[in-house]
Amino acid sequence: MRARALAGLSAFNAVSLALGLAFLYLPIVILVAYSFNASRLVAVWGGWSLRWYGELLHDRAMLDAAWMSLRVGVCAATAATLLGTLAAVALARGGGFLGRTLMSGMLYAPLVMPEVMTGLALLLLFVAVDAERGFWTVVIAHTTLTMCFVAVIVQSRLAGLDRSLEEAAMDLGCSPARAFAAVTLPLIAPAIAAGWMLAFTLSLDDLVIASFTTGPGSATLPIRIYSEVRLGVRPEINAICALVIVAVALLIVAASLITKFAGGSRDAAAPL
């Protein structure tokens, strides 16, 4: 298939790849390392310590924010997975239907729309209908944003599927709905799972849209972290950031294991 001479990695390629990965990972590694620094001063290495993790347990506001973010993330990711999967099925299997262009337009726009605009727009809607801002408004906002990512992942999986499998099931007497449930759904399940996890992490990550759509007293974790970060580097912040990084890393490992055991294709985990 691929000529050996071309498949080989030239020195230039290897170096650029290595530098690129170092650039991507080094700051994160440093952040995690410093979260174990016993000294309060960032410039001084005071030995390894779990002190800042202990202090986190007493930070009521931070814990509340983390709990809020987790609940928002689970609700938004679940709703987004449902809606995003439906949208992907409609686009990949629905043929040309009324509103198709509108829907694909509305699905791709939020992927790149600057967050300040999406956030402002949603807030103005919530104010106009006099909705009480807080948990549910953030869930709605995050669902809207993340369902688009789910739709893209599931849709590219559906596009890569062999449709003759569905047709065979229907030839054998399955109704379209039954064929979908028995044949298609198991095949796209890894993409749906990956979509849920991506939606969850995006929701856990979002600062701007949550800032616009939340109400007083219900700060999410990024809002809380942001207000601390503006005041400068603090070891407690390093600790909470390290915890978030570990949580997300575990999710990714889980996602790749699910994909692997389900025999999914490798692009199931590719967000775009």
Next chain:
Amino acid sequence: MTIRRIFSGPARLAAIAPLVWLTLFFLLPFGFVLKISLSHTVIAQPPYAPLIPLTGGFEALRAALAQLDLGNFASLAADELYVMSYVRSLVVASASTALLVAIGYPIAYGMARLPPARQPLAMMLVIVPFWTSFLIRIYAWINVLQHDGLLNRVLLALHVVDKPVVWLSTDTAMYLGIVYSYAPFMVLPLYATLARMDVSLLEAAADLGCSRLKAFWLVTLPLSLRGVAAGALLCFIPIVGEFVIPDLLAGSERLMIGQTLWLEFFTNKDWPVASSIAVVLLAVLLLPLLVFQRLERRSVEGGTR
């Protein structure tokens, strides 16, 4: 054929819920932005007037339309602060996108030329930071770049500089943060294009006497332009409206438009002006958005993998 048609019926029904959701929570809200951008600022809660009455029938609607005020847009155009914010945003986004292409292309190229068995791992390594919190990654850079941070200490130890360099609150730090955060968005579409490329084309070029460099210039680069375009738009559009990175890493004397919008909204509580800023920003981004949608639709729905 008929079976496909039967299947498409229920599949179309699946469109209803997401279509309703997106219309309610994506399309409709932008209508409100437009409406409030045409309103007066008042000191009240919510801080704007008038509302277009939805219950008063056609006559009331017409009366309301007559009251609409383009003053916010006029003041945007007249005030240098806003104009400079837009210009700065476009300049920063263009420069960052160029940087991202320059940095992302070699990485994507290196990935695509890895032995096929190793490529999923390399792709995973590029994706993982994308899953890690955006805010946390910017914060990680503050750790590195601050006055007594790691970078300055390494530079001092190596005697590259003799006193700490100011990195934070500079454009350098902001560009670094932007390139860092958006790198996966550039690398992934580029990699997808390059990995899909038919390598036999390069062999043919080599057979016909092309050097490797010339083959790259004549074959690889033109074939990967669509990936470059997809990656560039995926970065350019959100960078124009970026808030977090310039807010945390750049200085506060010159603002990007996302920061100006944030300031008008949260600090000055001037919702009509914030909305006008958003409307103009949407107008600026409309063309890139449309091009992006075309590219994206083709790449996702093409299914030719």
